[in-house]
Amino acid sequence: MESGGETVTQLQQWSVEDRVFRMYNLFANIPPIAQTTMLELQRDEHIKYLNEGLKQLGPSFVVLDSSRPWICYWIIHSMALLGESLDYQLENNAIDFLNRCQDPNGGYGGGPGQMPHLATTYAAVNSIVTLGGQIALSSINRDKLYNFLLRMKDPGGPFRMHDAGEIDVRACYTAISVASLLNILDDELVRGVGNFILSCQTYEGGIAGEPGSEAHGGYTFCGLATMILINEVNLLDLAGLIDWVIFRQGVECGFQGRVNKLVDGCYSFWQGGVLALLQRIDLVTGECLPLFDSGEEDRDSPGNSTSEGEDTDGTSSEADKTCHFKNGDQQDASCSVNYTSSSHARSLGNVEMEPLFHSLALQQYILLCSQLENGGFRDKPGKPRDFYHTCYCLSGLSVCQHSCSKDYDSPPVPQEVLGPYSNLLEPVNPLFNIVLKQYREAREFFSRC
Numbered sequence: 001m002e003s004g005g006e007t008v009t010q011l012q013q014w015s016v017e018d019r020v021f022r023m024y025n026l027f028a029n030i031p032p033i034a035q036t037t038m039l040e041l042q043r044d045e046h047i048k049y050l051n052e053g054l055k056q057l058g059p060s061f062v063v064l065d066s067s068r069p070w071i072c073y074w075i076i077h078s079m080a081l082l083g084e085s086l087d088y089q090l091e092n093n094a095i096d097f098l099n100r101c102q103d104p105n106g107g108y109g110g111g112p113g114q115m116p117h118l119a120t121t122y123a124a125v126n127s128i129v130t131l132g133g134q135i136a137l138s139s140i141n142r143d144k145l146y147n148f149l150l151r152m153k154d155p156g157g158p159f160r161m162h163d164a165g166e167i168d169v170r171a172c173y174t175a176i177s178v179a180s181l182l183n184i185l186d187d188e189l190v191r192g193v194g195n196f197i198l199s200c201q202t203y204e205g206g207i208a209g210e211p212g213s214e215a216h217g218g219y220t221f222c223g224l225a226t227m228i229l230i231n232e233v234n235l236l237d238l239a240g241l242i243d244w245v246i247f248r249q250g251v252e253c254g255f256q257g258r259v260n261k262l263v264d265g266c267y268s269f270w271q272g273g274v275l276a277l278l279q280r281i282d283l284v285t286g287e288c289l290p291l292f293d294s295g296e297e298d299r300d301s302p303g304n305s306t307s308e309g310e311d312t313d314g315t316s317s318e319a320d321k322t323c324h325f326k327n328g329d330q331q332d333a334s335c336s337v338n339y340t341s342s343s344h345a346r347s348l349g350n351v352e353m354e355p356l357f358h359s360l361a362l363q364q365y366i367l368l369c370s371q372l373e374n375g376g377f378r379d380k381p382g383k384p385r386d387f388y389h390t391c392y393c394l395s396g397l398s399v400c401q402h403s404c405s406k407d408y409d410s411p412p413v414p415q416e417v418l419g420p421y422s423n424l425l426e427p428v429n430p431l432f433n434i435v436l437k438q439y440r441e442a443r444e445f446f447s448r449c
């Protein structure tokens, strides 16, 4: 196989720095596309499509019956990304419906009366947080949910998706994400999770669902986000991970989920989200870039102006630098990254705050290939639209638009947003894939519980 003249063997001899620049050149050769009108986000059409979906979520809704909290999340989160609030009645219906999915012993099932499952628990909690407000947030029984998480924990450390269910990286992510968001994460929940995820990082550099399987974008997102949330990202081979993920962006401009598979709009978030997270670890200084919280709080967090790896005179010790992902008042997820063993640390220095991927090319794939003119998004041309792809294409688009912003509170410069600036979406906290404003409200609310 050739890639713009170089053989794969030649490419493999290049440093990560060379390869990142090579990728930029590859995409630079793509002719500038399309008039701005073709690159317009069809906001009104998307909102219409999503509202229709939400109305169908009533009691007679039987399609994907065991995934109804997911459908709620995909629709509600998409609306939030578009900056659109829900109709009052629809919002109340959603809160009521999700409450009926809550199991008396904790966790959420796919529908009322169904057994609790970690995936639908994650979807329900993310939906409730996105809906926001006292009624929605206080509807979550955190004590029971904590017991459910403990019940899902395997004695070895990782989590099962449901009682007697499969153990995998998804289960670890959904459990840790929910616990972190609700401010119930403790040492017992964290115990053994990092080692399990480490055992899932493959020789390719990406992360698989379980030990011995193939690296995949969905699991790589789950694995990386979990490692950050539990302060153990330093255990991963970050050089290998970056190397794997940057080469998942194809000449079609979208991302593939794994080697030798077709690109698909939903990986705009799974792979784009991985890059957005990696982007926030400053591989040169080891200090934390302003992350997903307000500037004021970030300045106060130990990972910034005075990190633990920084001496009082402002110099930093080389061996053990610390970055902090501040996720909640009581959960300041920090990670010590040993940069001396990270061969790519210096070579990435000159792409600081440049995205590690071609953001405009990805936006182009999302807007031209995944977007439908009459609303909704799809995997690729020829496929039908659905709420899952609508959610993750919009999430990926948001990640692209904000990927260069050092501070998510300042709007990106127009050059970072492909098409008209009115395409701009709300920024998300990529660790949870929740719109930043709603994430902050929940963090504040649960810090008082």
Ligand SMILES: CC(C)=CCC/C(C)=C/CC/C(C)=C/COP(=O)(O)OP(=O)(O)O
Pocket: 119, 122, 170, 173, 174, 216, 217, 218, 219, 222, 256, 257, 258, 261, 262, 264, 270
């Ligand atoms: C939070 C949470 C529950 C996250 C789930 C993450 C996720 C999307 C995992 C992907 C699972 C997987 C192996 C899909 C392959 O499907 P495929 O073979 O149809 O697709 P492919 O050809 O693109 O690999």
Ligand SMILES: [Zn+2]
Pocket: 264, 265, 266, 267, 379, 389
């Ligand atoms: Zn897909």
